Amino acid sequence: MNNRFLDKIQTPIPKDPITTLQINLGRKCNQACHHCHVEASPRRTEEISEDVKEDLINVIKGFKQIKTVDITGGAPEMHHGFREIVMASRSEGKEVIVRSNLTVFFEEGYEDLPDFFAEWGVKIVASLPCYLEENVDALRGRGVYQKSIEAIKLLNSRGYGKDRILDFVYSPLIPKGERFSLAPDQQQLELDYKKYLKEHFGIEFNSLYAFTNLPIGRFAGHLKSHSLDGAYLDFLESHYNPVTLDHLMCRNQLSIDYEGNVYDCDFNQMAHVPSSANGNGHKINIKTLLDNNSLDLIQAVEVRDYCFGCTAGSGSSCSGALA
Ligand code: SF4
Numbered sequence: 001m002n003n004r005f006l007d008k009i010q011t012p013i014p015k016d017p018i019t020t021l022q023i024n025l026g027r028k029c030n031q032a033c034h035h036c037h038v039e040a041s042p043r044r045t046e047e048i049s050e051d052v053k054e055d056l057i058n059v060i061k062g063f064k065q066i067k068t069v070d071i072t073g074g075a076p077e078m079h080h081g082f083r084e085i086v087m088a089s090r091s092e093g094k095e096v097i098v099r100s101n102l103t104v105f106f107e108e109g110y111e112d113l114p115d116f117f118a119e120w121g122v123k124i125v126a127s128l129p130c131y132l133e134e135n136v137d138a139l140r141g142r143g144v145y146q147k148s149i150e151a152i153k154l155l156n157s158r159g160y161g162k163d164r165i166l167d168f169v170y171s172p173l174i175p176k177g178e179r180f181s182l183a184p185d186q187q188q189l190e191l192d193y194k195k196y197l198k199e200h201f202g203i204e205f206n207s208l209y210a211f212t213n214l215p216i217g218r219f220a221g222h223l224k225s226h227s228l229d230g231a232y233l234d235f236l237e238s239h240y241n242p243v244t245l246d247h248l249m250c251r252n253q254l255s256i257d258y259e260g261n262v263y264d265c266d267f268n269q270m271a272h273v274p275s276s277a278n279g280n281g282h283k284i285n286i287k288t289l290l291d292n293n294s295l296d297l298i299q300a301v302e303v304r305d306y307c308f309g310c311t312a313g314s315g316s317s318c319s320g321a322l323a
């Protein structure tokens, strides 16, 4: 198999001891954003089963080395087992990150989420791909910006953005032609966000994470349909920065899908590139971890050409820039 990224780095990326369990609960979402690498939407029905939920809770309880449980989707809040996993993780003293789209707070049955998050001390990483309304609505759907602002006000009133952590995620606009962009300077952009949002809405948040769009899922489909896929990959490769390699999130995390399969990251999960134990090519799942009583069964990260997205410029990860 031709693997441009592996040719570039030459040596496989070793797996470090696992400290983060990222869980993707399923594909349901109240939105259907153009940049979604999960291709989530209100029409998707895939979600975690009771069995997988039980296994996940056993892993969370059984492995002290897990410091962080990072919960995503879809809209993770809309999936079976979400609250139980949050409560089990917090009861074990783990940091819990929920990747929320914010607008879910206004869906029927989810209105109490801000209170639930505050009660359980959950850290929220919320999508707000720009501080300007027209850009957010272009990427995520009409009316999403105003709903997001209202949701942030609800969180601020519960201490988020101050002593409770509320971080935002920026992602670049979807390119129409070959004028591609990486995530801009994260620190300067955070200042711009804070100034604008405070002045216009009186709202606050803690940190901004700037992501680069990886050519996976709906965004990859967009690139292909505009015959931009090859040029975008060339663009990412031309900005390759080896300094980012030591800090990649895939080194110390496992990403689990709604069926319990194990991957190195959420991108590999969406691209159907599973992890294998000890490089033997056999897929592993959550039961393999429990049966072996080990989270550290993987020797090297599975890399593909879209990994140029994580390693371009200042790098990109679930916690923003890397270098
Ligand atoms: S990007 Fe987030 S909010 Fe948008 S469709 Fe995907 S999962 Fe839902």
Ligand code: SF4
Pocket: 248, 249, 250, 251, 264, 265, 266, 267, 268, 301, 302, 303, 304, 306, 307, 310, 311
């Ligand atoms: S997509 Fe990024 S996080 Fe995933 S394996 Fe590649 S470099 Fe690592």
